[in-house]
Amino acid sequence: MIQTLIIDDEPLAASIVAEYLKEFPQFELLEICQDGLQGIKAIQKYKPDLIFLDVQMPKITGFEMLELLDEAPSVIFTTAFDEYALKAFDSKAIDYLLKPFSKDRFNQAIERFLNQSSVEDQSNINHLAEKSNRLVVRVKNEIKIISIKDVTYFEAEDDYIAIHTKNGKFLKKMTMKSLEEALDPSKFARVHRSYLVNLNEVTQIEPYERENFLVKLRNGEQVPVSKSGYSRLRQVLGL
Structure with a gap:
């Protein structure tokens, strides 16, 4: 089974991803997290193969969440903001789904993930500090x-x-x-x-x-x- 997480503060958007994912029985949805801090805990607990990740969330952004991980799983971004697409692909994201996305577009992202020769180790993802105003670090x-x-x-x-x-x-x-x-x-x-x-x-x-x-x-x-x-x-x- 391919273990997955959904990390999104919008319940409706998260439920749509969960519904679309049911069409792929080889995927197991472990948990839906409502912010990046919950996402970090879930990733450390389950070590999933793939996460569906929103960008703009309370507390910390999706990119900031990834910065705090020693080893990042494969990522499909799901967001309403198109300005982060370049940064997402720079971070080796599998795909970038712009809300609201169709089931066909979701299926394309899943196929892109499945067509990889293997689930890549993305522990070298280097998410840059936000130019605007802050850095996020983990202290204990x-x-x-x-x-x-x-x-x-x-x-x-x-x-x-x-x-x-x-x-x-x-x-x-x-x-x-x-x-x-x-x-x-x-x-x-x-x-x-x-x-x-x-x-x-x-x-x-x-x-x-x-x-x-x-x-x-x-x-x-x-x-x-x-x-x-x-x-x-x-x-x-x-x-």
Whole structure:
């Protein structure tokens, strides 16, 4: 049996997916979750092969929910908003169903899933930070939402990014490259291969060992700046 979950805060939309899914006896619907936090718990409990996932939900979005998973199942997005389609396919989604979708369109998505040679391991899905205003991290058994404006700087730590904020340090599993692409370049600058700084927190740039520099931040901390990072920093700050 192919185990599935529906994660959608709209009862009618969830019931339609459940009804359409009955036409495929090889699928077992384990649970219908009404928000992303319930979805995380259900995924950790059942480890399903496929989830039907809404994007805009209370508490955290569908994309933010996926960010918090160590291993993500295959995903078919079900949403009323077409502007997330590109991001969905960038995250290797099986399909993107735009509400209201027909039974035929639903069947196409199922066939697309079934026609894969195998259920892909999508544990490497890299969902980017929302450019607008926040990051979502897991702290033990709790979900914490961090406002981007509260971030002082980001630091690469092995497979994780250390998020240094005014309220402490948090870890998130993602790459520096993907983080840099997700952030607003007018607000954050890659000053070193291992550091991204909030430009609003920069108070001073000073020389340090040959062609390297140091950035001083409002909180008194110092961050190393490479030669290329210095050129980038000067360009962004208009120096």
